[in-house]
Amino acid sequence: MALPVVIGGAVGVLAGYGYVRRTRRSRTRTLRTGAESAAAPAASAPPEPAVQGGGALTRLRARTGRGDVPVLELEARAGAALVAADDCVHTSREELGFAEARFGAAAVQGFARAVRGAETEVAAVFALLHDAGEPPAEGTPPGPGRIAVLHDVLDRCRAVGRRLDAEAEEFDRLRALEDGTGVPEALTVAEQRFRALTGRVGASEANLAAIGARYAPSAVMTVSGQVELAKERLVFATSRLNRSRQTGDLGDPVAAALHLRAAEGAISQVAALVNGVDRLSAELAEADEAIPQAFEAAFARVGKEPLAALRAEVDKGACDPLDVLRRVVRTATTAVPLPEAEPPGEDDALFPAAVLVARCSAAAAEDYVGAHRGAVGVRARVRLAEAHRLLGRAVQERAPEDARDADGLARQARRLAEEDVRAYRDAYGPRGGGVGGAVLGGVLLGGGADGGPPGSFGGPATRGRRGSTTAPRETDPGGITP
Numbered sequence: 297m298a299l300p301v302v303i304g305g306a307v308g309v310l311a312g313y314g315y316v317r318r319t320r321r322s323r324t325r326t327l328r329t330g331a332e333s334a335a336a337p338a339a340s341a342p343p344e345p346a347v348q349g350g351g352a353l354t355r356l357r358a359r360t361g362r363g364d365v366p367v368l369e370l371e372a373r374a375g376a377a378l379v380a381a382d383d384c385v386h387t388s389r390e391e392l393g394f395a396e397a398r399f400g401a402a403a404v405q406g407f408a409r410a411v412r413g414a415e416t417e418v419a420a421v422f423a424l425l426h427d428a429g430e431p432p433a434e435g436t437p438p439g440p441g442r443i444a445v446l447h448d449v450l451d452r453c454r455a456v457g458r459r460l461d462a463e464a465e466e467f468d469r470l471r472a473l474e475d476g477t478g479v480p481e482a483l484t485v486a487e488q489r490f491r492a493l494t495g496r497v498g499a500s501e502a503n504l505a506a507i508g509a510r511y512a513p514s515a516v517m518t519v520s521g522q523v524e525l526a527k528e529r530l531v532f533a534t535s536r537l538n539r540s541r542q543t544g545d546l547g548d549p550v551a552a553a554l555h556l557r558a559a560e561g562a563i564s565q566v567a568a569l570v571n572g573v574d575r576l577s578a579e580l581a582e583a584d585e586a587i588p589q590a591f592e593a594a595f596a597r598v599g600k601e602p603l604a605a606l607r608a609e610v611d612k613g614a615c616d617p618l619d620v621l622r623r624v625v626r627t628a629t630t631a632v633p634l635p636e637a638e639p640p641g642e643d644d645a646l647f648p649a650a651v652l653v654a655r656c657s658a659a660a661a662e663d664y665v666g667a668h669r670g671a672v673g674v675r676a677r678v679r680l681a682e683a684h685r686l687l688g689r690a691v692q693e694r695a696p697e698d699a700r701d702a703d704g705l706a707r708q709a710r711r712l713a714e715e716d717v718r719a720y721r722d723a724y725g726p727r728g729g730g731v732g733g734a735v736l737g738g739v740l741l742g743g744g745a746d747g748g749p750p751g752s753f754g755g756p757a758t759r760g761r762r763g764s765t766t767a768p769r770e771t772d773p774g775g776i777t778p
Contacts, residue, residue, distance in 0.1 A: 387751035388754060407463055473552070528733050618653055624646075673712075
């Protein structure tokens with residue numbers, strides 16, 4: 297049945313997909329899309345950067361009974377292990393969503409429990425690494441406490457990986473993709489989401505234009521480029537859905553499962569990207585309405601003088617409501633309070649304003665990291681996790697200061713993630729759409745001209761099992777034998 301399409305780029309996506317579905321039984325081979333073919337030469341994953349430097353810290357050895365490892369290498373491996381664990385949780389949760397849509401919540405509750413447990417443990421490890429502080433400067437030996445923390449990070453990440461790996465085989469039995477029996481139903485679920493999202497991308501594009509016309513340019517900076525990125529992922533998804541249908545019809549369920557998982561990963565990213573645009577629209581409207589009450593609460597706490605310039609700026613016209621609230625909260629929580637100021641009460645407008653700003657910043661950073669997981673390293677992720685932790689505490693304790701700090705950490709995480717992406721592109725090319733973009737986004741794990749295997753439910757030993765030419769084996773994401 298033909299569906300209405302509201303974006304020009306998606307017309308070709310749906311038309312191409314519909315054509316393949318109508319003609320798939322007459323096709324004798326699978327064709328690579330033009331976008332994938334153009335990106336394929338640059339699609340293999342970049343190697344892990346080598347630990348460099350010949351100073352005293354590099355030569356210092358961490359002798360703790362678990363091996364003789366240069367400390368800088370231990371830092372790098374602990375960070376890589378935590379990134380890998382975080383990605384495994386993300387991919388497992390993503391594929392779990394497709395399984396739940398097919399079989400229902402009751403059928404996947406054991407897998408959901410494993411993912412929640414792994415997610416909780418990864419959050420705790422992020423907090424552990426954050427509380428340990430920044431790595432010491434080159435030439436400054438770390439204390440034994442930091443070395444112990446790094447080994448603890450490695451141990452706990454291995455445990456997370458093993459927990460998810462232990463569920464992978466049973467999870468595959470539930471989905472039954474590789475034996476061919478589960479592919480048709482799974483494709484139906486993916487196709488339904490694909491079509492719904494195609495329409496939503498067009499609506500999000502119109503929504504973005506509307507809020508861009510209403511507010512200051514800085515108000516939409518956090519979602520700049522997300523609609524175009526969503527369109528690129530739709531093109532990739534339609535290619536992989538086509539190939540899944542084709543290979544399944546040709547009697548190759550293993551290849552069909554591989555392409556289906558790649559499509560599911562891209563579809564999940566499209567959903568996150570358009571959700572981010574639509575969420576920002578609602579958040580800006582909420583922030584706009586909250587500005588007068590936030591000013592009044594801040595005036596009562598610190599007086600009008602510290603906020604006079606900002607108030608005049610707002611009165612001039614179009615502004616960035618979230619940034620206005622951010623500046624009001626910062627002034628009210630850092631300036632000297634008036635002698636007659638009363639302690640904040642339950643109806644204090646500064647607290648919800650601070651929480652709104654922090655929640656928006658954390659969600660925007662989460663969306664950016666999620667769409668660029670193939671490039672974003674541990675520094676950005678540690679700060680983002682800490683922002684979530686502080687935000688939770690702020691809500692629980694009604695502490696605007698914690699919300700203010702969570703906002704700052706989330707914005708810092710976004711900046712660090714953008715730096716990682718720029719460095720990645722400088723080293724390995726732009727990697728926009730097609731296979732290259734899918735590797736940058738973490739949909740494909742890299743390792744070959746076709747972008748490598750898609751990420752699947754499981755830990756490091758099983759996450760890349762689809763598309764591998766060798767049997768899965770247990771791996772150590774930290775690279776250090778226990």
